[in-house]
Amino acid sequence: MTIVNNPRPTFSRGEALQHLRARFGIEGDLTSLPSERDQNFLVETKDGRRFTLKIMNAAEPLSAIAFQTSLLRHLESFDPSLPVPRILPTADGQDFALVNGVSEQYAMRLVSYLPGHPLAEEAKLPEMLHGLGRLLGQLDRALASFGHAGAHRSFDWEIRTTPSARERLSAITDPEQRLLVEKALDIYNARVAPALKHLRCGVIHNDANDWNILVADGRVNGLIDFGDAVHSPIVAEVAVACAYAMLDELDPVQAAARVVAGYHAEYPLQDAEFSVILDLIMARLAISVTMSAVRRMGAADDPYLFVSEKPAWDLLRKLSAIDHRIATGILRQACGLEAAPGAHRIREWLSTNRQNLAPLMTPHPARQAKHVLNLGSLDEPLAAASAAQDISGADSAYSELVQRHGFDLGLGPWGERRVIYTAPFFESVLAAGKRRNVHLGLDIFAPAGTEMFTPLAATVVAATINPEPQDYGGLILLEHEPEPCLRFWTLWGHLDHASVRERRVGERLNAGSFVARLGDYAENGGWVPHVHLQLITVPYEDVGIIPGVGEEAFTEVWEDLYPRPYDLAGLTPETFVRPGRTKQELVEKRRERLGRNISMSYSTPLKMVRGEGVWLYDDSGRAYLDCYNNVAHLGHCHPNVVKAIARQAALLNTNTRYLHDTIIDYTDRLAKALPKELDTFFVVCTGSEANDLALRMARTYTGRNDVLVLDWAYHGHTQALIDVSPYKYKRKGGRGRPSFTHELPIPDVYRALLAGTPEDIAQSYADEAARIISGLVSAGHSPAAFIAETIPSVAGQIFLPPGYLKEVYSHVRRAGGVVIADEVQVGFGRVGGSMWAFEEHGVIPDIVTLGKPIGNGHPLAVVAVRREIAEAFANGMEYFNTFGGNPVSCAAGLAVLETLEKEDLLANASNQGAYILEGVRRLQERYPAIGDVRGRGLFLGIEIVRNRSTKEHAGDIASKVSNRAKELGVLMGTDGPYDNVIKLRPPMIFKREHADLLLRVLNQAMSDTLS
Template sequence: MNDMLKTIPDFSIDAAAALLAEHYGLSGTLSPLASERDQNFKVETAEGTFILKIVNAAEPEVESDFQTALLAHLGAHAGDLPVPHIRPALSGASLASTTGPHGVRHRIRLVSWVEGRPLAETERSDAALHALGRMLGRFDAALKGFMHPGALRDLDWDIRHAGRSAGRLQHVAAAEDRALLERFLTRFAAIAPRLAMLRAAVIHNDANDWNVLVDNGDADRISGLIDFGDALHAPVIAEVAIAAAYAGLDHADPIGAAAAIASGFHAEYPLQEEEVDLLYDLIAIRLVTSVTISASRRSHTQDNPYLAISERPAWTLLRKLDRMNPRFATAILRKACGFEAAPGARAVAGWIARNRKALAPLLERPAAAYPAALVPYGDPAHPMTVTSAAGQPDAAQAIWEAHCRENGIELGIGPFGEERTVYAGEMFVSRFIEKTRRTRHLGLDLFMAAGTKVFTPLPATVVSVEIEKEPLGYGCLIALRHEPEGCPPFVSLWGHLAHEATGRLKAGERLEAGTLVGEMGLPTENGGWAPHLHLQLSTDTNLSATEILGVGEARYLDVWAELFPDASTFAGIAGEFYERHGRSHEEIVKLRRELLLPNLSISYDNPIKFVRGEGVFLIDDSGRAYLDCFNNVCHIGHAHPVVVEAMAKQAETLNTNTRYLHDNIVAYAERLTATLPKELTVAGFVNSGSEANGLALRLMRAHTGRENAITLDWSYHGTTQELIDISPYKFRRKGGKGPKPHVHVAAVPDSYRAPDDWPVEEHGKRFAESVAELIAGMQARGEGPGFFIAESIPSVAGQVFLPEGYLKEVYRLVRAAGGVCIADEVQVGFGRVGSHWWAFETQGVVPDIVTMGKPIGDGHPMAAVVTTRAVTDSFNNGMEYFNTFGGNPVSCAVGLAVLDVIEGEDLRGNALAIGNYLMDAFRAMQARYDVIGDVRGLGLFLGIELVTDRRTKAPATEFARAVSNGARRRGVLMGTEGPHDNVLKMRPPMIFSKRDADHLIAVLEETFADVMRTLG
């Protein structure tokens, strides 16, 4: 007989019963239990139920002592763990001994019975497997610091020795099966050296689904862990791998089973990333060990079901694992333990979110600027799914395209994570979960016409350019690698492109941000789909383009979301596109009518609900981004981070009034007055441009004692009654009552509409004669002017740039008559003209009083007046001046931040350069469009006057409104101004870039062409 077989105990039930009585003084019913090397009996006695183990004679005594010591340690340090407890023999020893039928000595152990049924006989729910992981974590944690010589034995079941399976391959009959095992052995050989660097401890080492028991009444509760015959000192992660290997047998989702166990173990005994990264391979290699040992021993163990019981399902599971992408399996396991699905995945998504403003547009214009709609892709019959066999859009697609035309939709969006039942091919069957399809879209689809160009938002290196010819494939597929500073590298995938890219791009080529990637392909070359771009990001840069999953399982969407984060932000899609909040437009309009002043106007016949501002854009509640060329309040851009930070930091520290000392108010006054001519040295702080102009009038009265005002026609200076009284734009229109006796209106010094017989060089002097006449009339009545007020560039009057010398002459006349000169810089100040800080400086004058507002706080309500010492001495007449909020610490912190940005980013220089660039473009348009009568501007204060006839200069009011509305439909905001509403008014933020300017120019070109076709 084989010597190995002689050592295996082979006692009859009666012989075992005799041993029980002899050594333990017990009698009862014995039932044999399956075992590989030992002989086990279930013993039911009056004192309880036990397991009688007769140990294989070949087992060294040190190993038996090891198990005994292990159980004793657990009893002392984790007595609540559901494991067997040793019953001493009558001699008091933990072990007894006897001689077997073959004359060899066997040791005997009696341990308590652990109640429950094998996990193998249950559904192995996620809850049960998580509980198993937790119990194993507690078990291994309890063994920390425990060691015994018997734990250091050489055992084929030691996962570190799994490479020995290669020597057993000859026992595997089928060549394809050997090849399967060799693939896993090759992977194991690559990772084996890393095992020595992992944490090691004494572990159970055989938590298979027959050694794990569940509660008879609750299959989700683990009631016991038995059979410590394979316990040894090994890598801690092997405990998880072994349990997962057996839990995955005949499981519909074996990696999900492994994830549940790993998650539970991690909760009790935190795993390390490097351990989890090896888990997939360790699960597989445990199965390789199992099937090769089984194959090598089959001839000797035909009657031992223990070895063969898991062989068939083990082969099945090995084939499943072989079909999986190991990196995806590892991502699932990492995520289950709370780690990133791929190292750095969350950092990539965070970096993109933080730097979204700096990304170049993916389309010709920023994607959010296009009117967009979700493509209803979930319906299998929907047109955007697949084209007809002829490669042309079918009738249903034509319906969709008609819908887009009727509703002004230019961009269709297929979102990340969308459930799509259209994925019906064999390629969409899950490799992780049985009888499951991959139905969740993991990319971002952008639907536009074939030939639409797409550009990389970031610098990139071309990884690959390839053609997928299979139906429903990607067609032309391009992978780019991005390595932005401060961000882990990631890959962007561009699918369904035209084949032209294959001759233009090569692997290894470097692309700068904004470089053309490709064009959306026709159905005949894009896999048979309606023209669109499938854009996808991968945070795992080791995946090839064809390995990146375009569609994933719903169960693992959280994993896929980290591996393949939503590309919406990368593409420039606003988050508001996907989810609306707050009241509907109709409800807001209704409530405004009920709750607010009825003459509070709303822009546009179809009002816009803006929910966010960012840089040069305003974003509405549908996620549509509008290039803001009109709202000059946000002077340095909407929600500028420097301003927001300064505001928040000061607000959380202190905000109070000016009766107390604070650094900010004097610091801001010092900085602000430093931007002005030396004569203007004293500042007063208020909350709005209207308040600033109101304070200016108080200063004027105190200094001159007069009321007479000289104001320009069609001017506007504020909302209070005394300012309405000096604003012809208000008092000469509907609801106005005309000028009051003290208000005298001078002609608008509009050079474009000056009489033809006036020499250009005399325009300033000739228009100033209007002021001279008004002063002469006052003086004839024995009066004189109190003040002259004018915007340094009249805005409401139509972006009118004063003729050279005008203010110099007018200021001379007014001062000679005893009046003061007020420069209203509420709209045009703070460097908007580019060449100077203040627009009045372009006229070579110094006002007595300057008022400022709007741009001063980048949207924060603040304003200021700066004047001369002489004027303030007159104002200091004993009456206190106090403003509750003017000059408060928060407002001054905001004002300082605005100045910091203007100076630090040279926004004046930017305004001048971009303004000149736009003026050149506008003049080029003027040469092609007779409707453009005049183009005027300085820096980023611009106007285009439209006329029906250049000779007569008759205003083209309808055309101007049509252009303004057309630009709005195309995502650009501008206004119309002037007495005839025929001047296109543009005042974009000072951060306006050349890219933004090109966007504006393109929209104006499209709109002018469209309006010309419509109006003629």
């Protein structure tokens, strides 16, 4: 057993004064100061000067005294601002003097006196602890350039001697106390010893206890007593200071955090150092209490030696119960760092890959109707019953909520302050008198037996059962490493026991693999059936100690250690925090502020707040598969387009009266995708602007006014376009067909009166068109233009039969007219087989109008025209469009063209469109109400009828199917003269799994509607 020191020197005041006078030439009054190993006196001279006279322990070798002297001299030279003692030389210029005692020789040193009181005599205010840390950081930064042979010594207070404390265990008679020390020593061996080679070392003070820290006026004023200075791991400096700062504190880890934060601000700590601070604090306490136990055997009359013994035991007891990962996280977060190294990267990865993860249940949680439960108030029946473990009451309360709000999944959000955790194990070990009440996972409430699947590949780390009331019941821990060195864990609680027993530690699960089923009340700790899904960024060897609930004071720490698992579950933030006005408020505001004839989709309107790829999200975070909105050609918020818009908007946005490259870059690229004859461009903002301009050019070029259109056509919302849109002027509110507009029957193969092949039908309708055109010419109304959607959309997704357009174009041109292809809806590869739908007909229009998908949601449209028509339009009247052709719009359009090519989206449209058509035709065999299925690429129509033989329109059924599909999470629309054609226009990025979902929902919607 080690005997630490010789007895402390025992010079009388008189003897000390005599030596002071003889050796230093100073007279003064002496007052004893407390010290463990040395003898200290306060010297006060008559002229008001004050010094400290230190008579060192006889056991202190001269080499150690020389080391301390060099250290203080180095600090004086390197950083004069440090509030540490300054050496006053002896009368003959030496740094210390040797004096004789009764039987031994002692070294005597005189240093400057630092005013203030020991921190031990003051309340440890937060600013004091932070100041202590700053002082030590400043000190160790100064000592980083200091070295001395005397610093390399081994003694019991140097942290690396911790294992030798086992030799003193026999002095501890209390079994519980001995176990505490053994645990601290075991932790040192397991976690600190292997890490020592990774820790920076240097000379440190090593004894920043609260008797060596001086405070004045509420702040740290000085550091004294360098007798324990030693070459040691630098982080031990912080650990020693924290060990004393934490004594008698109700929230000891917070006290340590203030010290560490101050230190880190002056002398930044490294990750390896943070990871052992708590363990080193426990090691220091183990050294201290074992030392005290040994000394008590021979020096029980010296209260100074035992002044911190009881608080040390109390603190060691507290720290033994604290998760070192959490304590480390608190210390790191106090320093402005991630509580867990790499936590930000994990969150970023999950956010980026949220849409690519496998669903953790079927249907995907994002697609289901959800309701956020309130477990934070006892006024809520579900919370009150859960807190009381009233199973019947909780079940009844939950059922009532489902009936009232009509949801599939109940959700318990991360971070909710809850009142339901009443069991004793929810008491805080971090702060006395506090309870753990902040939920650290995501609760998904669903029926018992619901199957859960892992969103990404995993290894089973643990599978166990915690049967206690309010515990997890069946519990599984999975490890994930989706990228090298990106590792995290997921905890799944409240599971069915049988399915947990199916899992084996070490078992590999692929993404989408079955994990377990939800347990019932008897198996899940007595809760309403749900899964507690928790994300964890630090490794745990024991799944049983992972906290599912934490203290309110450490919410920012929980964000890093146990981040919100929303992305892992595929849920958006709107699921939990609904932005803006409610749907009802918006409806009322629209009535107040907007025109009444601005329509809304669906019988129950949707409030959309987010778009991502093929998905639209409403204000409850529910995801809808968008098979309707063909404006988002590449999917909602395609990153290529978003980046292009942001980049250009940050650089320049102006009009075409100034020169800029972007409009030329865009039109050059667009020209390559169009026939060479269409070589001149007007860039505008909307499809309506494009069609309006196309008609103006045709009329200017021909000098005529009459226009040929297809019946039920729609070309835009300006008055000039309403006048050529039968879909508008023939319906409610319309004024009928203007005299200069002439309708051609639409060649609807499905409803053609004449039987025959599509080619026969095409010829029949073309002949009718030729007759009408001839009649117009004879009557002096030769057409200026024939404008037609290549695939009439609002007319019911009508696909013109082969040969029809070629014939009609020929007749129009012979009559001196211009042919305009309206590709506002069907251009840019939507038909899959070609970039433009007119290409499938073997024709080249005189003018092509482009819009809707052109900018993937950014307002952009284009008129592509033959040069001679554009030249004729340049008749002296300037054409100017304030926003048309602006750099930002052109950048968006260019990004669309580049993405279509880079991602080979035309081929994708062909493949997915053919797959969907085949699937719908199989449904047609099952449902007689499906009269016709038609489409090309990702432009599809399903005509709904009452009777296939009579082909009677069934707009009411089509509307019900569309609305039911919306309820099931897929958006589609209806169109046609009788609104009986379901139209499908999914984004070009549609994948096979999206097509499968569309077909499943369409089948369900048809079944529910027709049953």
